[in-house]
Amino acid sequence: MLAQQRQQAILELVQQRGGVRVADLVRAFGVSDMTIRRDLEVLSDRGLVTKVHGGATTVGTASTEEPGFAAKSVRQRQEKEAIARRAAQLVRPGTAIAVSAGTTTWTLAHHLTDVPDLTVVTNSVRIADVFYRAARADQTIVLTGGIRTPSDALVGPVALSAIRSLNVDLLLLGVHGMSTRAGFTTPNLMEAETDRAMVTAARRLAVLADHTKWGTVGLSTIARLGDADVLITDSGIGDDARKALSETVGELVIVDAGPVRDVDDSR
Template sequence: MLAQQRQQAILDKVRRTGGARVAELVRDLGVSDMTIRRDLEALAERGLIEKVHGGATATGAGSTEEPGFAAKSARQQAEKEAIARRAAQLVRPGSAVALSAGTTTWTLAHHLIDVPDLTVITNSVRVADVFHRGGRGDQTIVLTGGVRTPSDALVGPVAVAAIRSLHVDVLMLGVHGMDARAGFTTPNLLEAETDRELVAAAHRLVVLADHTKWGTVGISTIAPLARAHTVVSDTGLPEDARAELARHAGELVLARIHGEAVHDGQAAADGA
């Protein structure tokens, strides 16, 4: 396959699914890792894709653009892993916990499969599948119904009705963006409505959002910053964002990426 044909195949996949991982492209196209990375570089230089850690995503984000699960899972993987690892420490055995849909909460689910006696409420098929594969007999998993979004959330009237009758100890909420004025947002109106019901059902709200979410604004607000009891982000969060979140949210926790050096005062910030 010629380079031009290969790059067109990559572009078609990214546009169709919202993103692609290098490993997937190596497997699909039968070429080396280095060849794929050169192709991604060439496409990025032409402004046709956006290179991210481990792959590429489609360009041109807007307030209503909703990348697919594959596209979002290729972004900020190290940060999401650090956030999930830290957030898992906030979940106690025997509690009822809700997990919204999203790649960060999906990552968190992998850290919760060994927590005993959990009752998990989720509107994410992927999150529910993580617990199902874990196979623990002492965990109860409740999956809401609803209409599936590009990011694999179950939303709409069926999901809202299911959540409205429930009460949980804590909600682990993934968001599309966070902003001082707009609060925590999503690009999907139905998902915002469903997430608001999850917030209302929870005694405590923990928001999981990596540093790139700051300043991103989706079309619909889920909750204001002040509604969050805890925000778990990473040490890449800029100083102005730290100040705003510390001022409005109940607690700001900054997770340190594995292998990242500890600077003065950082250990206190991330709870290490």
Template sequence: MLAQQRQQAILERVRSSGGVRVADLVRELGVSDMTIRRDLEVLAERGLLEKVHGGATAAGPGSTEEPGFAAKSARQQPEKEAIARQAARLVRPGTAIALSAGTTTWTLAHFVTDVPELTVITNSVRIADVFHRSPRADRTVVLTGGVRTPSDALVGPVAVAAIRGLHVDTLFLGVHGMSSRAGFTTPNLLEAETDRELVASAHRLVVPADHTKWGTVGISTIARLSEAHVVISDPGLPQEAREEISAQAGELVIAEPEQDRQVAGR
């Protein structure tokens, strides 16, 4: 087997299982330990995997990698539903809210369709469609224009111009990642600019984000952790993250998926 074929086989194994051990590759491919380690070094230098002690794992997402809406919506569904239910409790009748694009905010939209006299500002076609499918005469929905991103956000100068000058009671901000150093981030520069305008328009900032967002850093910061009045996450959020968010944000709320399902079934 040529080196290129062997490295491709290694890469396919990593992508399918998430990681490999050197000892297993030596046995399966019938080559020396040194040969496998050299292959892993080559693949790591190309950014195709990450070397770890005794093997390798799949490369983490880059700061500009932006998964599509369908791919993201399939992840952490129970956690997102619990977070959305908790966030919906912060929505009061007769208020103006903004929902930025995202799968968690899209889930939240389903839980507030019955809130009376609600004004909704959004830069998400999918979120606007949720309200379109559940019409109310006493509800106003404002959909910004803009350029569509892979995650179905409408961004850019048109979206920014539509948002500028608006004032909402609460913004529910969907984020790609969050960290102590970078704050709340996105892999899309135009989306960051648009979301920053949404943050500026809001009296209260609520960030519904599942635990997998912690430690993920997109290329551009939307807001600092300290700018969030409420962060809603799930029990999978690491203790270190809980301490950091609690120290910087106004409030951290942990939404329990099992508890929420029991409440829903009553």
């Protein structure tokens, strides 16, 4: 493979995944660490990727960047579907759960509509709508009020007041990024505050995060890695990340991404 072809392939991977690691690219392309670093340097000089420690991300992934729901919903669809299927196994009939806003948790919501006698607390308009459309009389949906963010989360004093008055068995939390130093993060300060309130309200914390979230750091920390009782991610996660997470979170669950199941949200 010529250098130009390899660089184009690397760029496509960055755009698909949101970020790549040098070590993963070395294995994928069968070239040296130095060669991959030169490729990333070329792409960075052309303004096509942003170099970070140990890899590269899409341009514009600053700690305050907050993509909208529509933009995020088309990323890592296979991984999110596999993570959501596994996360649904954590939810037992007759329990009270909280589900944070996000595209992975929105995917999860479709798997939870058949769980009987469930009470769901959420600050996501889209997630609440999934349950409302299912129209199950044995499910109770508590939608917090508040200010709407680009990710369709309801945040602010009204949301905080509602969440702080509740106690739930399990929080299923979607995050913007995760790292050893910063923990689980989001670029939105108000959303971080609301998420932290949900963490406090829950007996157990399950975090849902695909492999591209590793190494991404948002402006505000929601929780430390060690606060997660369970972290569900996909097999695209790198070896270094696996080691760090397995030594920190309560339980690390890694799923293999299969074919995408198109979500029918018209019912």
